[in-house]
Amino acid sequence: DTGVSQDPRHKITKRGQNVTFRCDPISEHNRLYWYRQTLGQGPEFLTYFQNEAQLEKSRLLSDRFSAERPKGSFSTLEIQRTEQGDSAMYLCASSIRQGANYGYTFGSGTRLTVV
């Protein structure tokens, strides 16, 4: 499978617990992005990495959220002390820079439900 893989597909957690999601991008893609999508809305940007460097973070990414990409390959997104408002689909995407115009490939997402 040469697409973007996300794990787990679904996660149900109790409020206050920590959760961690994983994203494996397409192997030759050096850029990796996290987005969050709530019901009926389009995805919203959270953060992006170029190789192992986290270059941009949205204001949506509160201090309870942390993302890493330690070796420039897979990435993890951790949410600490989850709240019900964190319930959403978390989408990962990757891309390779080819001049100024490149498209994004998205994974299937991780659906988080905080109860």
Add this chain to the structure above:
Amino acid sequence: KQEVTQIPAALSVPEGENLVLNCSFTDSAIYNLQWFRQDPGKGLTSLLLIQSSQREQTSGRLNASLDKSSGRSTLYIAASQPGDSATYLCAVRPGLTGGGNKLTFGTGTQLKVEL
């Protein structure tokens, strides 16, 4: 701040009909525009990518056009089929002055093609 609007929010058509989905954006300084398809509870599948210098792109029964100066794109679906039922999202990638590495999405058009 870039804002992306998609009209209509929902559309129901009989099988075989040709249809047009609309996307408008407020800041014309974009690098490209990408159309995605999203099935319920799933991730995003890229359909077409139009570079800022292009006017249209075609893939099978899909044709996307871009009028950057007026901030508009359309996705034309010919001879619609029940399998086309999904939510269609457009996303713009801004130029460097607008934060060139994150997509801004519309809220989508939910399409249902009936037998």
